[in-house]
Amino acid sequence: MEEDRGIADPPLDSLLSRSGSKYGLVIYAAKRARQIDQYYIDLHEGSFYAHVGPLVSVDADDKSLTVAMREIAEDKLDLKSSAAE
Template sequence: MLEATDSKYSLVIYAAKRARQINAYYSQLGEGLLEYVGPLVDTHVHEKPLSIALREINAGLLTSEAIEAPAQ
């Protein structure tokens, strides 16, 4: 999985951000608002968003882009 990012720390941040998106997707699903993309892999009943995010990263379904710091 470390091939997806530069370091293990960026992998943790990457997975956590995607897990928040998945969690928000499930929260908005009942309201009819679909701002975020749902899980890209098949999920199990009691699977946590972080586990889903890590499986998506491991399957190569997500891409990460470095954000450049604004020039001062």
């Protein structure tokens, strides 16, 4: 039986240690969540390869922001490169 995840999973402290600032983390996660949303819209419309889908395993009820935070926590994304943009 799978254990329920908490409301802040992954823990915010671990995410902040990767980003350096709360503001940077929020902006980056929100941008990535929009990319994930657009990926699913494109997938539904039959348009492939326009956006990158989730880089971690996803449950049917996971929100895109949760997926983005898990990608950051699992080092699937590089936050340093987005700071220069």
